[in-house]
Amino acid sequence: MGMTMAEKIIAAAAGVPAVSPGEIHTVRLDRMMSNDGTTHLTVDMFNKLKHPVVAEPGRLVFIADHNVPSDSAKTAASQKKMRDFAKLYGIDYYEGRGVCHQIMMENYVCPGELIFGADSHTCTYGALGAFGTGVGCTDFLYGMVTGKSWVMVPESVRIELCGRLPDGVYARDLMLTIIGTVGANGCNYQAMEFCGDGAGALSVDERMVLCNMAVEAGAKTGLFGPDEKATEYLAAHGRKAKKPVFSDPDAHYIKTYSFDLGQVRPVVAKPDFVDNLDSVDEVAGTHIDEAFLGSCNNGRIDDLRVGAEVVRGKKVAPHVRFLVSPASATVYRQALDEGLIDTFLEAGAIVVNSNCSVCWGACQGVIGENEVLISTGTRNFKGRAGHPSSQVYLASAATVAASAVAGAIAKAV
Template sequence: MRDFAKANNIDFWEGKGVCHQVMIENYVRPGELIFGADSHTCSYGALGAFGTGVGCTDFLYGMVTGTSWVLVPESVKFNLTGKLQEDVTARDLILTIIGEVGANGCSYQVMEFTGEGAKTLSISDRMTLCNMAVEAGAKTGIFEADEKAMDYLKEHGREPKAVFHSDPDAKYVREYTFDLSKVRPVVARPDFVDNVVPAEEACGIEINEAFLGSCNNGRIEDLRVGAEIIKGKKVSDKVRFLVVPASQTIYRQALKEGLLDIFMEAGAIVMNPNCSVCWGSCQGVIGENEVLISTGTRNFKGRAGHPSSKVYLGSAATVTASAIAGKIALPSEI
């Protein structure tokens, strides 16, 4: 891969982060159509781009010809109102949405996030929502590229390709309304992302590992949340706690802010930027009958290790609190 990239003048990001975070930080522009060889390419809707995952054959054809075809998907409107409470995250919001619409609730459709509540969400929050759109079966998730998106682009030295807005008379196959102020911390239980319950219902389940990272929740905002909770405390001696920044940029920012010191002093294992245990790579693979609580994207059977293991999905706050308690817990219990 190194030789191929060098020979063809291709940027090579070995060891510098998860592809979706690297893409958002360095490449994605509003108005672009972007194919990726990973299903969470839908993350790029956070900046008003149409990102979608495709198979190897379609991806190769796109690389060789610069063209492809996409069946134009229908759109589902998610009208967001209000504002998230302080102890609630965008992670809780997207799990709540998936829990309501179901894992196949938006199959081959666009999840369009809009409304006054959408404007209150940061680019990191928007990435969290769009990233997991595929977990509802969606072709992509997307936000309108507003002032926050334009400011992000400017900070990263880019200009939009095009800025699109939905027509006033746009047709949607379905519409949902979510009041952000009413969203509460939730957990997705094994072995399906839409098996969502209030976090309190999962509290007390003993864990063997906790994971804070991935393309869904490995950003600086997530690390700040975790560091604030664990500062001055210790990871349970029954638990491995993996903290994995999503990119080298985030890693260095966390280093600068002293967040990594806080995690390490608490007994966490701080990793280099990568996908890690989210998909069961060599770092932190869980063993037979072990239980993981994770900020990763999926909790399918065998996703993070042995087929008999169990994966629960929660927010950075819930995962960190659980690492301290040795069982699924909320920060208020610590």
């Protein structure tokens, strides 16, 4: 029987001809990424080891993006620890350049790679056909010291996408719809593989939206076949697909879900669960206090273009804070060149630096008691963005921008 992409990538990393779901393999990690959310913990553990060594510093990337610029003496101290460690061991280090996954996609990720990241949204890298998965800092430490780790081969789930999204409906609406359908743990441990003509029609940026939130369905990773769109993306960023991997026609999938893209409508995930799906129409008019456009899920140039178009010539409602954070410095500069930042500022938005920002719930735009946020971020868990009584709705850039102007949840027209 043939293998899925996920199985082939693990087989290659394990140095074996074939693997099957449920098997556990020791794998060599092509790359590892850690951010300032937990790197200081990894460094602390590393320093307590009897024989502290970094197996292959060239495979590591450290990115400060969660509390950037540092917002307290405590975060400054933990970032210093990370910065000093990176310097000592010659590890690539970024600070203030954007959200870690965006930086990884722009600079490192290649098809066929197996990548561990000490961040749950590492599954984003499947947009380029790489197997990215999130781990904790102890697993990261083990990989950093040995260059290896173990994985259990996941079952693969086929997410068949057909047709095209209607005007005014975005990849974000599609992924929230998918999660709402399969459930917040519907793909627990599994690999979600996006297939079909609808998948092929999505840009790499749109594919990132889908893969990024695979973890919100419990998945270990999300994957697209690295077709010519992936090759073009890589070429535009000065890289080549060294070992692209595709699923075999007779590969086994434990389940198939089919989605007709033409039927997808603008949706929100209501508080406090990502699979608490509803149409924008149903919740339209819900009062909001803050709107956020940004994050590793939805802060790329396409999203900023959509948001800017919605607010162009309009004003953010007087009682609303509208925060915009481009996903990386590269995206930020492009948005500047295209005049999008001007448009946001003109409308009364607060444009902040490229970082995790409101989505992380600690550094910028933290919301207060009983406040309501509408966000393009990754999660809407209870208290995720601030006070435990606050509420978060997840929606597309268009819906977020339209809501910022209306002062209540609204569909973009």
